[in-house]
Amino acid sequence: MLRRIPQDHINKQELQDQLRNHSFGFKGEQSLDYFYRYLPKNDIYFLHGIRILQDDYFFQMDTLLITPNFLTILEIKYLAGHLYFEDRFSQLIRTYENKREAFPNPIEQVKRQSYHLSQILKMYKFDFIPIESLVVMTHPSAIIEASPTYKEAFEKVIKSHGLQQKFHDLSYKHTKSIFNQKQIKKLSKLLTKFSIPYDTDVCELFNINKNELLSGVLCPNCTYSVMKYKWGTWSCLMCQESSKTAHIEALQDYAYLISDKITNRECKQFLHLDSSDQTNHLLRSLNLPISGSTKSRVYHIDKLLQDK
Structure with a gap:
């Protein structure tokens, strides 16, 4: 889109901002691939970018880890700067390059994803299995802090290098095997089947007339x-x-x-x-x-x- 609109187009800056944000997200997910290698490969089934319509609402999971004992949803964020998780108004506040801005709370995002996933499991009559959720901050220079009273932030927010230890802690917490390999494959096939990739008319999304394209x-x-x-x-x-x-x-x-x-x-x-x-x-x-x-x-x- 950027190379097909005139240089002085009114929406060019918005397009550049969106491209940068998507690039950061993609870079964050790529960077986490390095740390996946430290997880027990034989015990985990990985699903990435699952996007499903449930209760008239699309929910998307960056990464879902399926194990016999529990499921874990990873919400992956690539944000630089000082990141402060605040519980009173449930927001993520970032200070970066002398600019302070608020972001939607990813802890609440991943909790909603857990809810929708649990509804799908019930709908298709899977045995109850614990669903854990984590927010993984992947930017190597990010400084993370949280309100002293925000217990969930200390439990759910980690940096990339903390994934191995956190997975070990969750495995120690959930020792009962619930899914066998057949059920794991059934769930992964079901979620993949119902996953709908995000596909939209980008000209309409950014209010650009197609006649303006070069x-x-x-x-x-x-x-x-x-x-x-x-x-x-x-x-x-x-x-x-x-x-x-x-x-x-x-x-x-x-x-x-x-x-x-x-x-x-x-x-x-x-x-x-x-x-x-x-x-x-x-x-x-x-x-x-x-x-x-x-x-x-x-x-x-x-x-x-x-x-x-």
């Missing part, structure tokens, strides 16, 4: 420079960069932002091609699924996202 095959080296197609090669007139496959990324952008289907005419217009024959050749070379008759043929470019 079309063309954008040069990977020159910001906002559009490449020209000639004799089977995309060339940039600004930096002389050339590519045989630059149109693929442009079509991926189209699939993400506009539609996962495209006609020859729409493709010709979006890629700034000179002829329908050029367009037809490029689309056919991608081996995309096709629907419709010759005159109304539609190419399903969502396949390009799967291959990405």
